[in-house]
Each structure stands twice: as C-alpha cells, then as structure tokens.
Amino acid sequence: MSQTSTALPVREDIQSEYKWHVEDIYATEEQWQTDLAKVKNDLPAIGAYKDTLSQSVDKLAACLRLRDEINILAGKLFAYARLHRDENTANAKYQALVGKTEGMLAEASAATSFIEPEILAMPDQVLATYRREQPLADYSFYFDNLDRQKQHILSPAEEEILSRSAEATQASETIFNMLAHADMKFPDISGKNGNPVALSEGRYRSLIMSNDRRVRKDAFTGLFGTYNSYRNTFAATLSGNVKKNIFYARTRKFASTLESALSDGNIPVGVYDNLLATINSNLAPLHRYIALKKKALQLDTIHMYDLYTPLAQHVKFDIPYADGLKLVRDGLAPLGPEYTDILNKGLTSGWIDVYENKGKQTGAYCWGVYGVHPFVLLNYNDRLEDVSTLAHEMGHAIHSHYSQATQPYATSQYTIFTAEVASTTNEILLNDYLLKTTTDKQKKLYLINQYLEMVRATVYRQTMFAEFERDIYNKAEDGETLTADLLDEMWHNLNVKYYGPDMVVDKEIDIEWARIPHFYWNFYVYQYVTGYAAATTLAAKMLEEKADAQKKYIGFLKSGGSDYPINILKKAGVDMSTPEPVELTLNKFSGMLDELEKILSIS
Template identity: 40%
Template sequence: MSIENIPNRKDVPKNLTWDLTTIFKNHAEFEKEFKQVSAMLPQVSNLTGKLKMDSKSLLYVVQTVLRLNRMFEKLYVYAQLSNDIDTSNGSTQTDMDKVETLGTKVNKAQSWFDFEIIELGRQKIAQFIEEQPQLKQYERLFAVILKNEGHVLKPDEEKLLSGAANIFASPEKIFGILDSSDFSFPTVPNEDGKIVKLSNGIYSSLLQSSDREVRKTAFQKFYTVFDQFQHTLAATLSTEVSVNNYQAEVHHFDSAREMAMHENEIPTTVYDTLIKSVNQHLPLLHRYVALRKKILNLSEMHMYDMYVPLAQVPKTNFTFNKGKQIVLDALETMGDDYLKHVQEEFDNRWIDVVENQGKRTGAYSSGMYDTNPYVLLNWQDNLDNIYTLIHETGHSMHSYYSSHNQPYQYGDYSIFVAEIASTTNENILTDYLLENTADPEIKKYILSSYLEGFKGTIFRQTQFAEFENEIHQASQAGKALTADFMNEKYLKLNQKYYGNQIISDPEIKLEWSRIPHFYYDFYVYQYATGFAAASNLATNLTSGNERDLQNYLDYLKSGSSKTPIEIMQLAGVDMMDSSYLDNAFAKFANRLDQLEDLL
C-alpha cells in the first residue's frame, strides 16, 4: 500500500476491528478499575510478615496478591491494545504510560512475597495445606517459588542486586542504541541501480535479490560497520556475559545457562541434546546448501547467496475471507471443538485485521485470563499472511483452552511451550497446502519456504545457542572475550555448520556482533526445540489418530499446571530424548527430496 491508501482508524470498517468493550464497556470503567488497583497497593505492601502466622493468613495473602495481579493484567491488556491500534492517539498513550508506572508500583508492593514463601519452607507449607484444604489449589504455585530455595539471597542482598538492575541491563541497552541509532551504514545500489542507504531491514531485503552483485555489495558494505566497531561490540557482549555469570555465581548456580533454564524449569539436558542432535544432522544442512548452489547455478557459493528465494512468490491473491476459509479447512484435523473456537475468533471481532494510520506493525496474539484472546494483523492479500493468521490463531487457541480449563494461577503458560502451538498450526497448513495444491509453482514456494524456515530456526538458532554457551564457559574459565577470540570461535562454528559447499566469507566471522539475541540470556535454543516439537505434533495430528488429538488438546488445556517438560510429554513429545529431533530432521529430508524432484 502507498501511504495515501492507508486509512485513518475511524475509517476502518467496524467488523475488521477489535471489540474492546468486552474488557471494559467504556473508559470510565477502566478508570474505576485503575483507582481500585492503586488503592490496593498499600494493603498488599502491609501484608509483609502475615503469611507465616497460620494457614488462614497464608490463604488470605495468596488470594489477595493474585487478585492484585489479575486486576492489573486486565488494565495492562486494555491499555496496550487500545494504544497499538493507533499509537498517534495522545489519550491512549497517556493510559499506557499510567499503566506502566502502575506496574512498577505493583511489583514493588509484592516484592516480598516469594522470599517469604521460601522462608516459610516446604514443611510448614505442607502443614498449612493439611490444615486448610483450600490451599491445595496453590500447591503448584508454591512449588514453582520453592524451586528457588537456595538460590534466593537475603532481602537486603536481593534489594542491592535489584538496585543495580539498570546497570546490569546496560550492555543490551548500549547494543540497542548502537544498532538502531548510532551506526551509520553506507549506501549501496539496489536491483534498479538506485542508491539506497543500508539498514538492518534493507540489508535483509537486498540479500534476497536475484542480482548477485547487489547481494555481494550489500553483504560486504554492511559488515564494514561491524568491522569498524568490533572491539566496542566485543566489550559490550563480554560485559553481558560477565553479568550473567556473576548473577549465576551469587545465586549459587553452576553456570549462567543453568540459572536461565532453571527459571523456566528446563533441565540443561534439553540444551545439550539439541546441540548434539543438530551436530549429528549437519550433513542435511550441507545437502541443502549444495542444492541451493545447484539451483542458483553457482560455481562458488558464498554466505550472501544463502537467502535468495529458491522459488517465486505465488501471484495468487488471497483476501482475508479466503484466508480464513483456508485456515478453517487446514485445521479440520484439530476436531470440532477446536474449530468451533476458531470460528468464534473469526465471528466475534477478536482480530484487528487491516493496517491503518498509526497502527503498530507486525502481528501478535494478546489477552489475559479474563478476556478473550486478541489477534493483531496488518493484512495483505498473500500466502504469507495466511501463515501469519494461522500462527497467531494457534497462540489464541492455546490461551483460550488454558484459561478455560485452569484456575487463574495456572491460566498462562511457559515461554518454553509458547511458540509450539502456533508453529504446529503452521506445519499443519504446510501439510494441507501440499496435499491440496496442484500448482507446481505454489508447491515449490511452500517447500522452499519450509526448508528455509527450518534452516533458519533449527540449524541457525542452534548455532547461536552453541556459540552463546561456549563464550559463557570461556569467560567463566577466565578467558578474555576479545573481538579476535569471538571472531575465531564464530568462524569455526560457521564453517562446521554450513560445510565445504560454501565459502565462509571473512565478513561472516563478525556475525556474532550484530545478533541482538545474544543479549537475551540463553533464549534462542527455545526457537529450535519449539520448531522441532511442533513438527512432531503436526505429523501426529494430520495422521487422524483420535488419541493424538486428545493428547494435543490436553497440552493446550494444561496452562502452567505442570512443568513444561511434563506438559510436552502429555502432548506426546519427550524433549529429554532426541527422537523428537530425529523425526523433525526426517521430515526436513523428505521435504528436501520433494523440492529436488520438483526442481
């Protein structure tokens, strides 16, 4: 769309917008609830020391703290959704600022809670549950808090660390400012010969150009900036690693990785199994690289050749109504109950569909326990947007089933399992389209997109995870994380992952310096594990086995009532065992065969 064709918010048809009156009927209701939450803050702050008195006091304190959080979350979701549909609206900006400030106060008012639960101890809590049966519904909540026993410092010590939170966050902030504001990127020619100034977005676009000279120039010029600042960026990332290792040490963990994974109740075995399995299957990535080289008819393959689409985008237009029908048809394998709720999403204005002036870009699924899920889209009439719709619908159905089958305290789910439901839906759509599309051009596009997504999610994110773990271990052992050290470490990993069918250009050794995920504290491995798990679940669901469907729905209904590993076992995937990864690689190999046959 040209900017002239993007409508103002008031001109968007009502049926294509969210209905936020299901959260608060009007702004006056929002203001009333805001005042109630504000009034609760002193009450919650003054509960310090009360939960240890007796079982009735513990029950009262837990219920009061949860009520505060529940009310605040509703305020936050309403303010966020109201603001995101038109970020130029001064009134919604004000509401968002107010709620974010209130959030800081809410956290402060209850900051004592976890420590006092740990101080009360397992034995006393068990005794109180025996005396007060209503406390049993919070048993899992207590267990999640008590897992930090031995890792939480005394209140004064934790307060000192909390006071340094902004200092500890400095490496990520510095990198973000450099990356988004201070780097001055050079200009390069695009396919039309027009001179454009590089940015992260334009660089990604130019790497997909069919003109190899455009790709090469963009690649080489882009990395001149990171080459110039490599020592500053090494110092920034080294500081981030030192912060993580320091936090792990003072909280009595063996490593920063163990601390990060402990927070989500994930054993480090899951991480090690992923890296080991991916390394065993690297010949598949080498084969994919060789196929790219052959299709692109290159005598010499370079890193800047890895992002050129292997198939053309289908010219077919897909309206939003057509997209919804394809999603419903693809998801028939999920059963009548699931489809009923997807239809509910489509019919009841849970989706904000089209782009408008001031609307937030991208897509997401939001909501909280007391609201329906809300999906934000910026719909364009293409196949990629159908994938976006079915992806966000996967999140929404996960939230719907969790909140309708669990009490509030377990109505949300771990970040470890969050992307699995959405990616399962994407895999189901791929299976459906391949089965029901006769057009070979569309099949080529779907297969090449799948393989590229697999490469970028399982292979590439595991490469990142392996690098992240190695530099933390090196720093912990006293090794200085200089630019030279990280360049050498990253280049060797890149050569191992992509193999000898491609030249690991000198610039690629600097790739570590531009990846924001290295400031996310052992987060990236979850992209890979989630994608592989979703691949298994989609295969199970499309087989039509009723038991597999029931297992999957049980997973969606579980919220956080069990550990993430237990929930995935319930769904039929054991993430402690490498077989789910083996299955995913087998599907990748099969799709690779199919694309080779088509091309």
C-alpha cells in the same frame, strides 16, 4: 489491502478492520490511570501481610490471592501501554506510559518479594497442613515448584533488593530496542524496477527473497552495513545484558547462567547440551541442502544473501490477507472443530494487528492478557511466509486462550518450552496441507523449499543461535570481554561450520548477532528447536490418530503451567527426554531433500 507501495503508511491510514482492539483492555486512558492507581494503593495492603503468613491458612491464601489480583492488573496495564507503543515505537506518549508501567512492575515485585522467602521459612509440617485446606487448592503446583527452587531463593531483604534492581537492569534491552527499531535509519535501495525503495526491517524480509540477485544483495549490504556502523554500541548493550544475567544467576547460587535460565521449567542443562551435540552431529543434511540450492538456483557460488531465495524463481504467491485467512482455516482443520471455532473468533474479533505502518514494531508476536483475550502483532505483506506467521502466532494465541480460560491465574502461564510447540504445530500442519493440495510442479518445488527453509531457520539456525549464546556466556563467565571484534569472529565461524563448504560466508553477515532481539531474552532460542521437534511429532499424530490425538492436544493447550513442560508434553504423546522427536524431524528433513533432488533431476 496490500502493502506494496514504496512509502510506509502512517498509522491513521490503516483501516480499522486490520487493527487490534487495544480498547478491549481499557476503553480509555483514564481507566488505565485508575487501575494504575489501584495497583499502587494495593501495594501497602499486601505489605501488611509481611511476617504473618504462618499465622493461618486464611492469611496465606488471602495474600496469594491479592498478589494474583495485582499481577492480573499489572499485566493489563503493561499490555495496554506496550501494545500502543508498538503501534508506533517513536510515539513519546506511549513510551512514557511503558516507562511508568515498568516502574510500577518493579514496585510491585519489590512489595511482594517477601512472600516466597517467608513461605519457605515456614515449618514443613505447618505448610503441609495448610496445603490440605481448600483455600490453597489452586496453589498446589506452585508450592511444589517453590520447594524445588528453595536453595535459590534468598532472604526477604535480599529478594527485595533484587526486585528493586529489575527496572534499572532492563537498560540494555531498552537501548537495543530504541536504537534498532526507532533511531536507526536504513538507506534507500533501488528496487527490481529501478525505483527507490525505503529499506526497513519489515521490508528486508521481502527484499532478501527477491528473484533479482542485485536487489537482495543491495538489501543485505544496506541492512548489515547500517548495523555495522553501530557495532560497538550493540556489543556494549549485549555485553551489558549478559552481565546482568550472570549477576542474577550468581546471586541466586546457580552454577551457571544457563542453569539459572532453565530452572523455571525444571529443564536439565543436559537437554540443552545434548540438543547442540545432536544437531552438530547432523550438519550433513544442511550442507546437502545448501549444495542442492546452489544447483537449483544455477549459481557458480552461493552467498548468504541467496539463502532465502525461492527455488522456483518464477512462482509468485501473492496472497491477500483474506486469502491467507482461508488457507490458515483449511490448514488447521486437523486440529478439530472446537479448535477451529476459537480460531475463527480470534480472526474476526480484533485480536490481530495486520499491516506494517511507519514506526510499528517489526516482526510478529502474540501477547496474552489474562481476563481479556490474546493480541497478535503482524506485519503482513501478502507473502506465503506471512500466512505461516499468522498460523504460528494464532497457535500462541489459542494456547493462551485455552490456558487462561481453563486454569486459575496461579497456573495459567505456560512455559516458553511448551509455547513454541503450540505455534509450530500450526505451521507444520499448514505446510503439510499446502504440499498435499498443490499439483503445479513449480509451486510444489517452492513449497518443498518452504518446508526445508522452515527446518533450516527453526532447527538449524536457532541451534546456531543457541550455540552462540552458550559460548558468549561461557566466555563472559570466565571473565572475557565481549567486544565487537570477538562477537563478529564467533558469529562468522559458526556460519562457516553450520552452512558448510559450498556457502560463501560474506563479511557483512559477521554483524548479524547485533540484529537478534532474542539474545536479550536469556537462553530463549533453543526452545524453538525443541518446540519444532515436539510439534513435528504432534502434527504427525494429528494426521494419523485424528480424534484421539485432537483430544490429547486440546488437553495440552488447557494445561497451561499446571505441571512441568516435559510432563505436559509426555501426556500429549511426546517424550522430550528422548532423542526421538529431534531424530524424527531430521529424518523428515532428509526425506524432503530426496524429494527435492528428484524434482531437480527431472527439471
């Protein structure tokens, strides 16, 4: 099935084989309602443990197990509602179910908020004695991590207040999603053949890669011109989200919002700052890439809307979904037969929602559901980029599968820091496979550009995002108001610095900050960079060391959240406390620039 018609299909027109099986979570809405009622009924039961946890190891263990049961059910309830909503974000029924679930999650958080303060108030000797007992065996790392964060956990009453505030403080992100993905209407533009094309976020990704410069410029101005019409609203939603995170960080006695965000993974702030410093010291290869791209495209001036243009302009990778599946299977073969078996199961068992339809959530993601299986959202449009996205999201999915199959719930949730390693390793292996098996010179040129674009978008661009995020929080924490004008100026200046002297930084790009959902996820994006650097190292080991590297890698995937991410990666063979993984990545990027220059010189 190809999504090449100008009008987006409605959900009902998509064939069932290309839809995920949300019914694997709940076969009917009645079952969903039953579990929602069960969670609500369990909340008073867990509340009955309040002020009793120090009485016996059995009470403490029973309370923690009941919390796990509540959280597992809550995860299923939210996933069912959210996945259905994302099939069509304008569907009022599932908007309502998501709202119901968010209310339930806030209630559950409030009802269980006494647990950690009460554990921390227990005499050290009592807790140490309890921890040696079998009923608490699954919670050893949980207790270690809790003790580490002791100074940031408040009294039971204060924790309950913070928990109850969660639903109200999600308003900024909710408004952003509704405005950007449901209410905002983009203009039609004239396609390459002159026929009108309905511009959407999903279609923009194809249009901006068009060989026709007029098409990509029109898509660029149409998309960002629409965002610019709502610039003050987007500034207000982003500012509200920043204020929310500052409030929680200060309430929990962190020195900064950044420190608060990194605390969960026990990541030192220095890792973040050093990453930005390292990339800022190595912008020259990116500037060189822009200059080479300008030359390859034979442009007098290179604009922001030229960035995504393939260097081999007459190469067409029209990859139907079935062919994309084969490429992913072949490209990921170095991960070994055990991994491949799970991959095949995921590709054929209703894990994936493949094609774009009217109202569908844009982009792509993986959603792990404990006790069920992962779910992957795609908006597949027969491009090589879509094949890479499939490999990426299946990396997340198989990471979730291994973690949830191997770890008890208490340690099944891996951190974001390691999540991006599992997904990006797949992308790198796929790209390496394509480069090695492609002999056509123009296709080889295209693939080299694909690799360079991956590094540009994942390492350089995400570091630029991370720098923007750090800077807006610094300004907000100093009391400065985040106006649309200020955000535009900051974004423009960063683009000038990162892309260098050859790039014309068009005025339209200044509003791009308004389009980025990751800025509502609180210092998330830097982990794309660290993840890519770790993945580059792991992929190299997989190709060189083979069986031993496969074994270590599967061990990494099975580790879930059973240790701090830097320790987990070190066991897999990557030391993220050193600059070596980032340096290896930038060296590989520079080497690929050399290959590009050779091809251009003989073309």
